Amino acid sequence: MKVAVKLRYHDPDWETYIKKLKEVTDAFILYDFAINTAFPDVEILITTHIERETLPYFPSLKAIFLFKTGMDGLPLDELKRRNIKVVCSHANADLVAEHAVALALAVLHRIPEFDRDLRRGMWSSNGSDYSWKSISSYHIGILGFGHIGRSLYQKLLSLNSDIMVLNKSGKYPENVKSAGSFEELTEKCNLLFICVPATEETIGMFDEKVLSNMKKTYIVNVSRAEIFKESDLYEAVSRDRIAGYASDVWFRQPSKTRRNEILMPSGCPFELFDRVVMSPHCAAHEVNAHERYIRSAVESCISYLQSGETE
Numbered sequence: 309m310k311v312a313v314k315l316r317y318h319d320p321d322w323e324t325y326i327k328k329l330k331e332v333t334d335a336f337i338l339y340d341f342a343i344n345t346a347f348p349d350v351e352i353l354i355t356t357h358i359e360r361e362t363l364p365y366f367p368s369l370k371a372i373f374l375f376k377t378g379m380d381g382l383p384l385d386e387l388k389r390r391n392i393k394v395v396c397s398h399a400n401a402d403l404v405a406e407h408a409v410a411l412a413l414a415v416l417h418r419i420p421e422f423d424r425d426l427r428r429g430m431w432s433s434n435g436s437d438y439s440w441k442s443i444s445s446y447h448i449g450i451l452g453f454g455h456i457g458r459s460l461y462q463k464l465l466s467l468n469s470d471i472m473v474l475n476k477s478g479k480y481p482e483n484v485k486s487a488g489s490f491e492e493l494t495e496k497c498n499l500l501f502i503c504v505p506a507t508e509e510t511i512g513m514f515d516e517k518v519l520s521n522m523k524k525t526y527i528v529n530v531s532r533a534e535i536f537k538e539s540d541l542y543e544a545v546s547r548d549r550i551a552g553y554a555s556d557v558w559f560r561q562p563s564k565t566r567r568n569e570i571l572m573p574s575g576c577p578f579e580l581f582d583r584v585v586m587s588p589h590c591a592a593h594e595v596n597a598h599e600r601y602i603r604s605a606v607e608s609c610i611s612y613l614q615s616g617e618t619e
Contacts, residue, residue, distance in 0.1 A: 311335040314355035325606045375605035399604035400592040401455035407591035408530045411554035415585040416441045449497030452504035506532035519544040529555040542576035552583035556591045
């Protein structure tokens with residue numbers, strides 16, 4: 309099978325892995341700007357994205373291997389219609405889980421707030437209060453128990469064993485406490501981690517009705533911003549309907565080619581609130597993460613070529 313690695317720009321991290329691919333198949337790098345004609349012999353594509361209008365250039369495509377987490381932004385309906393297999397990488401699920409823990413500790417320990425004040429010589433935020441909350445005192449919930457949720461669960465156990473999880477499949481490892489419903493999870497847990505993919509079922513699932521029942525709850529989001537209705541989330545924060553919100557994902561984000569652009573993460577001023585902690589969609593941006601994604605995609609592709617199965 310012929311394999312094309314579709315990139316936006318020259319990426320030296322790919323050089324070693326192209327050699328590995330060439331040991332087992334015919335492989336080459338194809339840059340986005342060079343896609344102006346059909347590639348009828350390409351059966352496998354390794355990439356981070358593909359647009360609907362690009363798919364016709366690959367009439368023989370059988371499988372896509374993504375060197376990223378998540379399939380958002382892909383023309384899934386057309387891929388399904390053409391029976392094209394899509395495999396995303398979970399190589400950095402543990403890094404995203406680690407970042408989720410860091411966000412939780414930051415908002416509970418008030419680290420950004422204390423850091424900002426101390427840089428101005430202020431030793432307490434309001435003249436008297438410099439207390440913080442321990443993660444060990446919370447009833448923890450994890451919504452979504454895929455690769456990230458499972459890794460997060462294991463990391464949190466060393467800090468707190470009071471953890472309840474909810475997964476769409478309803479399947480859980482032995483000794484993992486599960487919620488019977490979404491309502492039970494949101495009502496019983498006062499520290500909730502969001503790890504679900506963005507789908508028709510999950511987008512907008514946290515609306516005014518749900519958030520109004522989550523008083524004194526801290527929410528940590530490493531999923532997608534769209535899981536929340538933006539204005540309802542802002543109302544919940546601004547009116548103290550939830551205790552706090554820490555998120556790596558936001559409603560506005562510059563494109564990868566314009567990463568230096570100044571752009572506020574929302575149309576609502578979440579940045580005004582100390583109980584909101586923000587990070588710029590960087591949960592998987594550990595220094596070695598890119599190479600891990602590439603290695604995972606290539607290993608899965610080679611496994612597929614050799615056995616018809618993925619890693």
